[in-house]
Every structure is written in structure tokens, then in C-alpha cells.
Amino acid sequence: MIGQRLKLARAASGLSLREVQAAIDNLVTAQAVGKYERNEDMPSSGVLRALAEALHVSEDYLLAADEMVLDGVEFRKNEIASKREEAFVEGQTLHLLERYLTIEDALGLASVTWDQPREGLYPVKEIADAENAARAIRVHWGLGIDPIPNLAELLEERGIKILSADLTDIDGLTAKVLRKNGEPIPVIVIKASAWSERKRFTLAHELGHMVMDVQQGVDSEKAANRFASAFLMPVEALWREIGKARTMISLGELLRLKKLFGASFQAIVYRCQDLGIIGKAAYRRLFQVFNENGWRKPPFEEPGAMDPDEEKPRRMERLCFRALAEGVISESKAAEVLGLSVRSLTQLMDQPAMA
Structure with missing residues (x-):
């Protein structure tokens, strides 16, 4: 039966039942869909055939039997614009993850096990406890206090699936996806169009939601922000770079810190104020x-911006190229998984972009 997959594909496309009816030239009614x-x-x-074409999936996809259940969604903001938008975001998440798992299955790879803290969730009874949680996860993963070059790659190595989707009103979300006869898969979805510094902060913020147990009365978003700041910029590392107390920090120093962290x-600057490195006057x-x-408004064009693709999750793309090169999937299947035309895929395979 195609019900679950059809509904998922429609949600991922952001179409209503009536819009699907129009997209298939009224072959059947919205009620029939x-x-x-x-x-x-x-x-x-x-x-x-018409439904598959309108929803940009294959007929085989609609007829396949495997199902996943999205569980434990936590949006970056406390609310989302509408139920339709929520369905779109959840549909995109499942749609992208299923493509990811399809490639792992084709290569005979088991999903990387989520390397979660042995102690369980870190209790956060006040915002400052998020600092300890960030330090603890760095210790658990053996990261020391050094800057993290590519956060998306690190999280994927630790068993978290990172997906890039066309989000609108939110920067990211954390989800746990249940798969038939399998362990829950932790997922972080980030906004594809966000600037790379924002993607890094969002990834760290969502990781905070995954590893902290925020107690009642504590603002979970502020706690996750504090976790993200501490995870990306450990206090000892900042002290080493700029000292423990400053009356002001120059833009030149900020640019150097931006490139480092x-x-x-x-x-x-938020981090430096939280740690007491600068006071309120310097902060203001x-x-x-x-x-x-104009650096506080979109598109947030600060000096020294990171490359837009620097924090783009790439593991699924690499596995897809591997599966295609080894002949375990066809060009058309690889193109479907990556959301590309066969021509665009061929160009990527034959003429890879140089770093």
C-alpha cells in the first residue's frame, strides 16, 4: 500500500491535496488522492506515474514497503508558522533520511552508532550548567579544547545524520527517527540557505538539545545557545587567545577569532560577555x-565570511558517488537520491569541483 509514502512525498513537496490534483492535470480528484x-x-x-512525476519521486519509491516514523521533533523556535509548514518540514526530514539510508543499505553499510554520553543526558538546572554539558561532551569525544574544523563531519562521525533542507522560518531541528526493526536514528536538519557560521551554531545548538536534560523553569533555547557557544568556543581556548579580562576587543581580533572558531x-561577543571577559559597556x-x-540583518555580511558550502553535510553525497562507481546503484537512482538531473550528476562525477 502506498499511503504512507504518498503522504510523505506530498508533505516533502509542500503541496496540498488540491495542488496535487492540479499538478497531475486533474487525472483524479483531491478526494481520490x-x-x-x-x-x-x-x-x-x-x-x-503522474503522481510520481508531480512529487519528484520514482514509482518504485511510492510502492516500496519500508516505513519510518519521525519522533521527538524539537524545532529551533518554540512554534512554527502552520501545521502545513510543520508537515512540510517533517516530510523533508523523512524524505532526505530515507534517501540517505537507501545508499547505506546499497553499500551494505550499517549506520554509524550514535556515540551518546555514557552518563545519559546532562542535567541543566540553570543556564550555566550548559557550560558543563558542553565540556563533558568534548571530553567524552576526546576533542580537548581545540577549535572544530568541520562540525557537520564530526557529528556524522559520531552517528548523527545531518540533513540539509529547504527550511523557511526555522534554522534547524532535532529529531529521532524510528525505523522498522532498527535503533532510533538521531537527526539534525539545518537550513540549506543559511550562512556557514549560522549553520555551525545551529548544529551545536541542536546537539545541546540532544544531550541535555533541561529542568523545568530553565529556558531550553537559552541553555542550548549557551551549550553551542561553549562547545564551539571553550573558555580555556578563548582565554588563551585574548586573555581573561579586556576593556575592548578590536574588529581585527574578532576577525581572527572568527577564522579560528x-x-x-x-x-x-556574546560568549565574551557571558564569560566576563568584557563588560556591558564594551558589549554595547x-x-x-x-x-x-548592517551585520545584524540578513544576509549578515560580516567580514571574513566562511565559504557557504563549508558546513554542508557531504557524507551522503560521498557514499552515493561510491555506490555509483561500484555499480551497486544506477545513474538514475543516484540522481534521484541526490535530487539532481542525470546530466548534472554526470558533470559532478566527471568534473569534480576543486577545493
């Missing part, structure tokens, strides 16, 4: 400079 989703009826081969000017003056230069 709804019946397919509820497994009350099956489409004919012609309608199935992969964090925005704003995130660095620096943010006045940021405002005057």
Missing part, C-alpha cells in the same frame, strides 16, 4: 558597530 493516502484505494498505473562576530559598543555596518 486522500483515499490513496489513507490506503482506502490504489491508483491506476497511469495515475501512479568558525563563529560570527555576534556569537563571539561592539553591537553598536555591528548595527552601523
Whole structure:
């Protein structure tokens, strides 16, 4: 029965039932599509073909039997614009993850096991406890206090699937995906169009949601922000670079710290104030400079911006190229998984972009 997959593909496309009806040139009504989703009826081969084309999936995808259940979604903001937007985000998440798992299965690879803290979730009874949680996860993963060159790669190595999706009102979300006869898969979805410094902070923020047990009365978003700052910029590392007490930090120093830690000017200054390295006067003056230069508004064009693709998750792409090169999937399947045309895929394979 195609109900679950049809509903998922429609949600991932952001289409309503009536919009699907229009997209297939009124071959069937919106009510009929709804019946397919509820497994009350099956489409004919012609309608199935039209639905697959309209939803940018294959017929085989719609007919496949495996199902996943999205569980424990935690949005970066406390609310999302609408139920339709929520369905779109969840649909994108499952759609992308299933493509990811398809490639792992084709290569006979087991998903990397989530390297979660042995002690369980870190209790956060006040915002400052998030600092200890960030330090503990760095110790657990053997990271020391050094900057993290590529956070998306690190998290994937630790068993978290990182997906890049066309999010709108949110920068990221944390989810746990349940798969039939399998362990829950931790997932972080980030906004594809976000600037790289923002992606890094979002990844660290969502990791905070995954490893902390924020107690009642504590603002979970502020705790996750504190975790992200501490995880990306350990206090000892900042002290080593700029000292423990400053009356002001120059833009030149901020640029150097930005390149070192992969964090925005704003995130660095917030961190320095949280740690007492600078006082309120310096904090206000620096943010006045940021405002005057337009760095606090989209597209956040600070000096020294990271390459837009630097924090792009690439493991699925690498595995897909490997599967194609080894002949375990076809060009058309690889193109479907990566969301590309066969021509674009061929160009990527034959003429890889140089770093």
C-alpha cells in the first residue's frame, strides 16, 4: 500500500491535496488522492506515474514497503508558522533520511552508532550548567579544547545524520527517527540557505538539545545557545587567545577569532560577555558597530565570511558517488537520491569541483 509514502512525498513537496490534483492535470480528484493516502484505494498505473512525476519521486519509491516514523521533533523556535509548514518540514526530514539510508543499505553499510554520553543526558538546572554539558561532551569525544574544523563531519562521525533542507522560518531541528526493526536514528536538519557560521551554531545548538536534560523553569533555547557557544568556543581556548579580562576587543581580533572558531562576530561577543571577559559597556559598543555596518540583518555580511558550502553535510553525497562507481546503484537512482538531473550528476562525477 502506498499511503504512507504518498503522504510523505506530498508533505516533502509542500503541496496540498488540491495542488496535487492540479499538478497531475486533474487525472483524479483531491478526494481520490486522500483515499490513496489513507490506503482506502490504489491508483491506476497511469495515475501512479503522474503522481510520481508531480512529487519528484520514482514509482518504485511510492510502492516500496519500508516505513519510518519521525519522533521527538524539537524545532529551533518554540512554534512554527502552520501545521502545513510543520508537515512540510517533517516530510523533508523523512524524505532526505530515507534517501540517505537507501545508499547505506546499497553499500551494505550499517549506520554509524550514535556515540551518546555514557552518563545519559546532562542535567541543566540553570543556564550555566550548559557550560558543563558542553565540556563533558568534548571530553567524552576526546576533542580537548581545540577549535572544530568541520562540525557537520564530526557529528556524522559520531552517528548523527545531518540533513540539509529547504527550511523557511526555522534554522534547524532535532529529531529521532524510528525505523522498522532498527535503533532510533538521531537527526539534525539545518537550513540549506543559511550562512556557514549560522549553520555551525545551529548544529551545536541542536546537539545541546540532544544531550541535555533541561529542568523545568530553565529556558531550553537559552541553555542550548549557551551549550553551542561553549562547545564551539571553550573558555580555556578563548582565554588563551585574548586573555581573561579586556576593556575592548578590536574588529581585527574578532576577525581572527572568527577564522579560528568558525563563529560570527555576534556569537563571539556574546560568549565574551557571558564569560566576563568584557563588560556591558564594551558589549554595547561592539553591537553598536555591528548595527552601523548592517551585520545584524540578513544576509549578515560580516567580514571574513566562511565559504557557504563549508558546513554542508557531504557524507551522503560521498557514499552515493561510491555506490555509483561500484555499480551497486544506477545513474538514475543516484540522481534521484541526490535530487539532481542525470546530466548534472554526470558533470559532478566527471568534473569534480576543486577545493
